[in-house]
Ligand code: HEM
């Protein structure tokens with residue numbers, strides 16, 4: 001008898017299932033717009049490996065979309081001086097960055113010969129023209145006005161990118177927060193032209209030094225500092241892996257976007273979003 005009872009437990013309980021009100025007008029594919037999404041992979045060549053190239057880039061753009069969503073919301077939290085929810089968003093961004101990093105491993109299965117078979121089809125197109133990537137760079141503080149020119153044919157994107165260029169970056173907002181919380185930050189940092197590249201400042205470094213030396217006094221800011229360091233570390237790893245993957249796939253050829261290729265990507269490794277968080281470490 002007991003055996004029979006157990007058997008009924010493991011079988012599907014129809015009476016419970018019928019309690020679920022299956023919606024008439026929504027389905028998995030409908031909700032996720034898979035019809036549209038899965039029609040977006042249109043290789044320009046008949047080469048087998050072009051599918052991987054397209055899917056890797058499209059997935060990266062989807063993750064970037066999610067990352068921008070979190071980043072903008074986290075910036076609003078910093079503006080409002082409420083760091084709790086921002087921490088949650090920054091942790092999610094870190095996991096997204098790990099996903100993006102992982103994709104280099106998949107792409108490295110593409111050999112130089114595989115890529116050469118369809119590279120010419122790409123013309124002058126390049127990651128250089130990624131609107132979402134540039135949005136992230138600007139929001140994190142790597143401001144470079146010349147980069148918006150790639151979007152001059154799309155006024156909506158051009159204007160939105162221009163707005164992000166001129167707005168305070170995540171780090172600008174964090175510095176304003178340091179001032180709000182009583183740290184003596186120089187006026188030049190608080191009233192700077194936000195469209196210009198950020199230049200490191202002693203008053204900001206001193207604030208971080210104080211926070212790192214006495215974390216118990218400003219635990220939230222200490223935690224924020226470490227989350228920013230994580231974010232920059234991951235971003236740097238992504239840049240590095242991109243550069244190394246490009247090196248193994250196209251060697252030292254020029255980029256389709258008109259740069260020197262690997263040499264351009266190597267130079268980008270010098271960029272720091274949060275410079276004082278790195279220089280302060282030597283002095284602690
Ligand atoms: C075969 C694979 C790839 C090659 C050979 C490659 C090569 C390059 C090169 C040479 C550049 C410099 C600009 C240029 O002259 O074109 C560049 C920039 C860029 N690539 Fe890639 N890339 C590859 C894959 C990817 C992937 C998977 C992504 C992910 C979204 C990506 C995103 C970018 C971005 C955002 C830039 C602009 C970087 C900046 O301005 O700092 N690339 N790529």
Ligand SMILES: N[C@@H](CC(=O)c1ccccc1NC=O)C(=O)O
Pocket residue numbers: 057119122125126127128250254255256257
């Ligand atoms: N810049 C690459 C081309 C390239 O990677 C690319 C071309 C079109 C769409 C996305 C691309 N990926 C990132 O740069 C190259 O020089 O081969």
